[in-house]
Amino acid sequence: MDAELFPRERAEIAPGAVHLPDWLDAALQRELLDACRRWARPPAGLRTVRTPGGGTMTARQVCLGLHWGPVPACPACGRAVRDNPACPGPHQYPYAYSRTAVDGDGAPVKPFPPLLGDLAHRAVTDAYGADACGAGPHGAGAPPPYDIGLINFYGADARMGMHRDGDERADAPVVSLSLGDTCVFRFGNTGTRTRPWTDVELRSGDLFVFGGPARLAYHGVPRVHPGTAPPELGLTGRLNITLRAGGL
Ligand SMILES: O=C(O)CCC(=O)C(=O)O
Numbered sequence: 178m179d180a181e182l183f184p185r186e187r188a189e190i191a192p193g194a195v196h197l198p199d200w201l202d203a204a205l206q207r208e209l210l211d212a213c214r215r216w217a218r219p220p221a222g223l224r225t226v227r228t229p230g231g232g233t234m235t236a237r238q239v240c241l242g243l244h245w246g247p248v249p250a251c252p253a254c255g256r257a258v259r260d261n262p263a264c265p266g267p268h269q270y271p272y273a274y275s276r277t278a279v280d281g282d283g284a285p286v287k288p289f290p291p292l293l294g295d296l297a298h299r300a301v302t303d304a305y306g307a308d309a310c311g312a313g314p315h316g317a318g319a320p321p322p323y324d325i326g327l328i329n330f331y332g333a334d335a336r337m338g339m340h341r342d343g344d345e346r347a348d349a350p351v352v353s354l355s356l357g358d359t360c361v362f363r364f365g366n367t368g369t370r371t372r373p374w375t376d377v378e379l380r381s382g383d384l385f386v387f388g389g390p391a392r393l394a395y396h397g398v399p400r401v402h403p404g405t406a407p408p409e410l411g412l413t414g415r416l417n418i419t420l421r422a423g424g425l
């Protein structure tokens with residue numbers, strides 16, 4: 178890694194989208210990596226996600242709390258999603274949340290651990306300030322809690338295309354934690370997959386939070402830089418943990 182004289186600083190990439198470099202210390206990165214390794218084991222462990230077009234995602238994924246994946250058949254017309262793009266029903270939404278790994282081994286998804294809920298709340302508070310959380314414990318009138326963790330594992334050639342995180346029903350900010358190799362994280366706009374966008378370098382330990390006007394912005398990972406993980410972490414590749422409130 179190139180030498181750097183100055184620490185990297187907090188940056189607001191777009192209104193509501195905040196990058197906090199080096200947010201996780203080395204011990205917490207190690208603890209999260211160990212936990213990711215446990216979560217990635219079967220049942221309902223790391224899997225390859227099929228896309229509605231018949232391809233596969235290059236980043237492999239494991240889910241906690243709720244399972245996110247392709248909708249196998251449309252409840253409105255009963256056909257596989259990619260076979261009937263004209264269906265006005267759930268075909269419009271080729272991905273959904275479920276309680277079991279429907280496109281994996283079919284096992285119940287592992288529970289969402291309290292550690293990740295605590296981290297999500299701390300992350301949002303650090304990103305926006307004390308009262309901005311937008312999700313909380315259950316209770317009358319309280320916003321829904323963080324209850325979904327998606328963990329993406331990127332090998333050297335893995336990517337993630339521009340997309341929106343739009344399958345949740347709560348508007349709490351998405352919290353994203355990076356471990357291992359550095360990547361280019363592309364943060365775009367809410368209207369199109371195309372420019373304008375800003376490319377941000379996310380390194381091991383970085384936090385990125387997007388909420389408010391940025392909650393539904395397109396984003397993706399066009400590139401991972403292999404071999405850039407901190408050697409003491411002991412990870413080859415990149416892990417990303419995104420935390421969301423489902424409101425489902
Ligand atoms: O890997 C990343 O940094 C982004 C992951 C992501 O956008 C997602 O899981 O929806």
Ligand SMILES: [Fe+2]
Pocket residue numbers: 340341342396
């Ligand atoms: Fe995303």
